Amino acid sequence: MRDKLSDRVLKLKGSATLGINSKVKELKRKGIDVINLSVGEPDFDTPIPIKEEAISGIREGFTKYTEPEGTFELREVICEKLLRENSLSYTPEQIVVSNGAKHSIFNTLLATLNPGDEVIIPAPYWVSYPAMVKIAGGKPVFCKWNDEFKIDIDHLKSLINKRTKLIILNSPCNPTGIVYTRKELEEIAEIIVENNILCISDEIYEKIVYDVEHVSIASIDEEVKRRTILVNGVSKAFAMTGWRIGYIAADIEISKAVKKIQSHTTSCPSSVSQKAAISAIKWYSDISKIMVEKFKRRRDYIIRNISEKIPYLQPQGTFYIFLNIGNSDSEKVAKKLLEEKHVAVVPGKDFGAEGFLRVSFATDIENIKEGIKRINEFAEENL
Ligand code: PMP
Ligand code: GLU
Secondary structure, eight states: OGGGSOHHHHTOOOOHHHHHHHHHHHHHHTTOOOEEOOSOOOSSOOOHHHHHHHHHHHHTTOOSOOOTTOOHHHHHHHHHHHHHHHOOOOOGGGEEEESSHHHHHHHHHHHHOOTTOEEEEESSOOTHHHHHHHHTTOEEEEEOBOTTSSBOHHHHHHHOOTTEEEEEEESSOTTTOOOOOHHHHHHHHHHHHHTTOEEEEEOTTTTOBSSSOOOOGGGSOHHHHHHEEEEEESTTTTTOGGGOOEEEEOOHHHHHHHHHHHHHHTSSSOHHHHHHHHHHHHHOTTTHHHHHHHHHHHHHHHHHHSOTTSOEEOOSBSSEEEEEOTTSOHHHHHHHIIIIIOEEOEEGGGGTOTTEEEEEOOSOHHHHHHHHHHHHHHHHHHO
């Protein structure tokens, strides 16, 4: 049947992060004691009051299709959040709620790209950006990083041409954990406005920051806000990865286009999950602080205990740490680490950064202690 598959899918590799996670589940089923430092999802349970809200929704019969773009109430709550926390003013008509931030990004790409349009993706990047751009018919163009693992501005300027449609910005960044400052964002915003390109600003890790402030590029000025499709969701901030709720806030024409696509594909986001998301965003916006405290302690444990043979980048946000393994082939190293020490991590290659491994510390401290012990033993023997 392979000959029946589309060229689009034949060129595609499945998500590395989710693929490794599935592999870990399979090994665990076989009884192997694997330490999973691969996938990025908070190990905490969704807070009980948020779950209760969804249960009430089910009991009250809130179990039907909603508006394709999400309920008015949820979109209103999102607008209030954006104003309260990001000083950004949007109307509910500018918000589209989808089945996770991943879906929001994909919908946005479908709504904005024509065949061959170029999308600038600063490396290291989250695995799914290039794949989503390709599925939507666009061409990913990768921008180099500077000494701080942030966008190399000169390289960015040199990449922009008539076909450039969009840039995807991700701060705090998966996989490096870097967070852009307001000043850095101002410089990027100027380039976006000067060249009249769009910006997808993926802010899914907004609340997971350590001693630094998250700034949305849309808050720099009206000109860049107009060109920005702000993406966020409830997966990371409220430990709600399985509920699948993400959203965009954008120019009304873009929101309408995304809504149109969604109305023909998933019809709407899950009604019950929308109930839970209203409660999370409206009442529990600070709940992530408890999780962040714990993430920080785990991050600091890794920094204090990781082998001197492995340099790392100190994360200012997210729950990932990017380890430098020199000139080694990251896929081979990750495979060997899994086979010999039963520790799962994601190869840097999948994030456009060969010679690195991404370690997720979204797991409990006992796992982290054991995982780091095994990684250190591995480094002694192999690096
Ligand atoms: N953006 C980034 C950078 C991510 O790491 C993830 C991972 N979940 C997402 C978007 C998508 O989040 P979700 O679809 O769960 O809302
Ligand atoms: N975003 C998380 C990660 O990078 C979850 C998996 C995925 O959606 O890629 O591990």
